[in-house]
Amino acid sequence: MKSFANVNARDVKDAVNKLREPNAVVVGGGSDLLGMVKDHLVQPDVLVNLKTIRGLDQIAAKGPEIHIGGQITLDTLSHNSMIRGDYTVLAEAAESVATPQIRNAGTLAGNVCQRPWCWYYRNNFPCFKNGGSKCFSITGENQFHAIFGGGPSFIVHPSDTAPALVALDAKFRVAGPSGERTLAAADFFALPKVNAARENVLGKDEILVSVSLPKTAKGTRSTYHKVLDREAWTHAVVSAAMVLEMDQQVCKRARIVLGGVAPIPWRLQKVEAILAGQQITPELAAKAGEAAVEGANPLAKNRYKVPLTRNLVRRTLLEMVA
Amino acid sequence: MSKISRRTFFEGTGAGIVAGAVPLRGQQAPAPAPRNTIQITVNGVAHKLEVEDRWTLVEVLRDHLGLTGSKIGCDRGECGACTVLLDGKSVYSCSQLAVWMNGRSIETVEGLSANGRLDPLQEAFIQHDGPQCGFCTSGQLMSAKALLHRNSHPTAEEVRAGMTGNICRCSNYNRYVESVLAAAGTLSADAGGRKA
Numbered sequence: 231m232k233s234f235a236n237v238n239a240r241d242v243k244d245a246v247n248k249l250r251e252p253n254a255v256v257v258g259g260g261s262d263l264l265g266m267v268k269d270h271l272v273q274p275d276v277l278v279n280l281k282t283i284r285g286l287d288q289i290a291a292k293g294p295e296i297h298i299g300g301q302i303t304l305d306t307l308s309h310n311s312m313i314r315g316d317y318t319v320l321a322e323a324a325e326s327v328a329t330p331q332i333r334n335a336g337t338l339a340g341n342v343c344q345r346p347w348c349w350y351y352r353n354n355f356p357c358f359k360n361g362g363s364k365c366f367s368i369t370g371e372n373q374f375h376a377i378f379g380g381g382p383s384f385i386v387h388p389s390d391t392a393p394a395l396v397a398l399d400a401k402f403r404v405a406g407p408s409g410e411r412t413l414a415a416a417d418f419f420a421l422p423k424v425n426a427a428r429e430n431v432l433g434k435d436e437i438l439v440s441v442s443l444p445k446t447a448k449g450t451r452s453t454y455h456k457v458l459d460r461e462a463w464t465h466a467v468v469s470a471a472m473v474l475e476m477d478q479q480v481c482k483r484a485r486i487v488l489g490g491v492a493p494i495p496w497r498l499q500k501v502e503a504i505l506a507g508q509q510i511t512p513e514l515a516a517k518a519g520e521a522a523v524e525g526a527n528p529l530a531k532n533r534y535k536v537p538l539t540r541n542l543v544r545r546t547l548l549e550m551v552a
Numbered sequence: 553m554s555k556i557s558r559r560t561f562f563e564g565t566g567a568g569i570v571a572g573a574v575p576l577r578g579q580q581a582p583a584p585a586p587r588n589t590i591q592i593t594v595n596g597v598a599h600k601l602e603v604e605d606r607w608t609l610v611e612v613l614r615d616h617l618g619l620t621g622s623k624i625g626c627d628r629g630e631c632g633a634c635t636v637l638l639d640g641k642s643v644y645s646c647s648q649l650a651v652w653m654n655g656r657s658i659e660t661v662e663g664l665s666a667n668g669r670l671d672p673l674q675e676a677f678i679q680h681d682g683p684q685c686g687f688c689t690s691g692q693l694m695s696a697k698a699l700l701h702r703n704s705h706p707t708a709e710e711v712r713a714g715m716t717g718n719i720c721r722c723s724n725y726n727r728y729v730e731s732v733l734a735a736a737g738t739l740s741a742d743a744g745g746r747k748a
């Protein structure tokens with residue numbers, strides 16, 4: 231690997247200060263970043279290690295909210311009884327990531343901020359993500375690329391926890407040189423038409439510190455369903471994060487967010503409106519599935535994602551009320 | 553010790569070449585790679601080491617502590633051949649920097665046997681023909697060890713899930729699952745037992 235200095239952050243402020251050194255990048259578990267350094271996708275002179283910030287790997291209830299430090303590992307997160315019970319979709323999403331070894335090392339913040347796994351980007355093609363001005367997937371091998379929200383880059387957002395966090399209406403705490411700001415999870419992610427080089431609104435010298443989850447309403451149930459091209463170990467081809475607030479048989483409110491289909495976690499507000507105040511019958515679930523793929527814009531080799539998405543939405547809804 | 557291994561021989565000549573090299577005119581000698589001292593416990597033995605910040609844990613284990621049981625397959629967190637236990641949990645040692653290990657405890661495949669006796673998992677791997685070429689075996693053993701730490705009586709399904717992070721290019725997955733179930737005492741004819 232290229233030589234660099236590892237510097238251990240004492241606290242969030244210290245991390246942000248250290249990140250201002252020339253060519254510094256931030257690292258959590260390193261499960262993604264070290265591979266990118268080895269592959270010359272990132273060539274840092276300084277690695278700012280966040281794992282040494284005390285207390286940033288904890289889950290704590292603060293008033294009605296749950297605060298989750300960004301340095302919590304995916305394994306610890308997915309086994310936490312409060313998360314499993316009240317925020318099942320997040321526990322299931324964390325548990326669906328990769329392999330036990332990656333979940334033992336990978337952090338929640340790193341999972342949300344991981345770079346795309348498009349094979350052109352990862353193989354050093356001069357695409358938007360590598361500082362170029364072209365997306366090679368448009369005329370190339372695009373079977374795993376976006377069917378929604380693409381252009382000029384057609385990557386899909388790779389994080390499993392991101393759709394779950396948007397579905398739960400989480401808030402993200404971000405720290406930078408001028409202090410801290412809090413934004414809704416949905417506002418953290420940015421489409422390529424906003425910035426084709428990046429996937430979110432983080433500035434170069436900003437870090438994701440923690441996320442907070444609102445109290446869940448009575449009758450809330452949630453789940454994460456992930457479709458893979460093999461049985462384990464890999465990113466979603468399509469995934470669905472669903473949070474339903476139920477009153478007996480009636481769905482009072484729904485939040486549904488897809489992974490694997492767009493450059494950001496893809497929220498289905500139209501589907502949510504169809505479900506609100508209704509009993510989820512097989513007919514309604516089918517209608518929801520149809521609405522989920524309205525406006526889909528597949529490329530030459532990823533048309534299969536359209537029926538896959540339609541059926542995933544329909545099936546997941548029916549399983550949730552079965 | 554005066555024993556010269558192939559490795560120390562090459563390391564020795566390497567140092568000589570570097571010391572004797574003269575930077576070309578107009579070129580600067582590259583800045584030395586940043587280093588730090590760490591204290592780690594490996595298989596119960598405490599070590600104090602000076603490491604380059606860029607060295608991975610598996611490089612330190614293999615090249616500096618002589619523990620070559622952990623293998624480097626992909627060096628990218630994809631194959632599992634480098635799996636070790638970090639404070640009891642399985643991690644890819646190719647995807648951890650050695651400098652991050654300061655104060656931590658690591659267990660490698662070399663630490664499985666005690667007092668000349670193999671770990672029950674190792675016995676079961678032999679009994680059930682787990683290893684074929686054997687390259688992935690140490691990683692499979694460490695994943696199995698981590699799994700049994702957490703769940704001492706897993707089902708076949710749980711073993712498969714627990715070992716998804718270890719690829720076997722000889723594709724001997726069924727035997728590995730069988731071995732782990734046997735070591736855990738949960739192997740029965742209908743739960744993955746081998747049929748002749």
Ligand SMILES: Cc1cc2nc3c(=O)[nH]c(=O)nc-3n(C[C@H](O)[C@H](O)[C@H](O)COP(=O)(O)OP(=O)(O)OC[C@H]3O[C@@H](n4cnc5c(N)ncnc54)[C@H](O)[C@@H]3O)c2cc1C
Nearest residue numbers: 258259260261262263328336337339340341343390438464
């Ligand atoms: C074989 C393999 C399979 C994988 N499968 C999946 C999968 O199925 N699903 C999935 O979601 N992911 C998957 N991943 C991706 C990823 O490694 C993990 O999801 C992991 O959670 C990343 O977390 P980390 O802490 O190790 O990140 P790091 O490697 O430390 O960082 C990842 C990126 O985020 C940046 N970053 C880290 N922390 C912060 C922060 N606090 N603020 C701002 N930026 C930050 C880093 O600079 C880097 O660019 C896979 C990776 C591999 C190698």
Ligand code: FES
Nearest residue numbers: 625626627632646
């Ligand atoms: S060598 Fe570490 S996972 Fe392959």
Ligand code: FES
Nearest residue numbers: 684686720721722
């Ligand atoms: S035994 Fe050969 S790779 Fe697994």
